[in-house]
Amino acid sequence: MGAPLMVMFxxxxxxxxxxxxxxxCDDAQIAVAASRILRDRAINRIGVIPLIQDADLTGTTYAxxxxxxxxxxxxxxxxxxxxxxxxxxxxxxxxxxAQWRRAGLIxxxxxxxxxxxxxxxxHDFNAAHPTVH
Numbered sequence: 001m002g003a004p005l006m007v008m009f010x011x012x013x014x015x016x017x018x019x020x021x022x023x024x025c026d027d028a029q030i031a032v033a034a035s036r037i038l039r040d041r042a043i044n045r046i047g048v049i050p051l052i053q054d055a056d057l058t059g060t061t062y063a064x065x066x067x068x069x070x071x072x073x074x075x076x077x078x079x080x081x082x083x084x085x086x087x088x089x090x091x092x093x094x095x096x097x098a099q100w101r102r103a104g105l106i107x108x109x110x111x112x113x114x115x116x117x118x119x120x121x122x123h124d125f126n127a128a129h130p131t132v133h
Contacts, residue, residue: 006100009045011088014074018051018063025069033073038082044070045090055102057093065094 037043046067050060064071070089077083095103 006095006097008093008095008100008103010091010093012048012062012091012093014078014085014087014089016059016061017046017048017071017089018061019075020064020068020071025072029069030072030076033069034076037070037073037077043074043089045092046070047092047094049094050099053096053098055098057095057099057103062091062093 044067047065048062049065050057050062052060054060074083074087074089078085078087
């Protein structure tokens with residue numbers, strides 16, 4: 001049995017996707033997907049893999065593993081001016097071990113930077129809200 005896939009969910013700029021050359025979608029499927037995107041204002045997650053092996057994924061291009069119809073629908077809507085060209089798409093990134101470790105490190109640093117310490121004073125609820133008999 002192979003090693004388990006290491007995946008992360010993210011949002012990637014539309015321009016960072018390699019256009020799918022071979023895909024099993026036709027114009028009708030693309031039109032239906034585009035209509036659904038406009039109606040629901042939601043884009044289905046696209047499966048991708050980075051085209052580099054380096055741990056740092058900054059500015060890389062991604063190849064699609066799934067979601068070609070969704071990509072074509074977004075491309076159509078961008079071309080029509082109905083979606084911005086710098087749109088970020090929801091993705092499921094399949095990564096190698098070095099990329100996975102780097103993503104985890106970045107996530108931990110970001111989490112620590114945004115941690116909020118909340119102090120709680122003891123509050124006597126009954127004193128503040130006496131019961132009426």
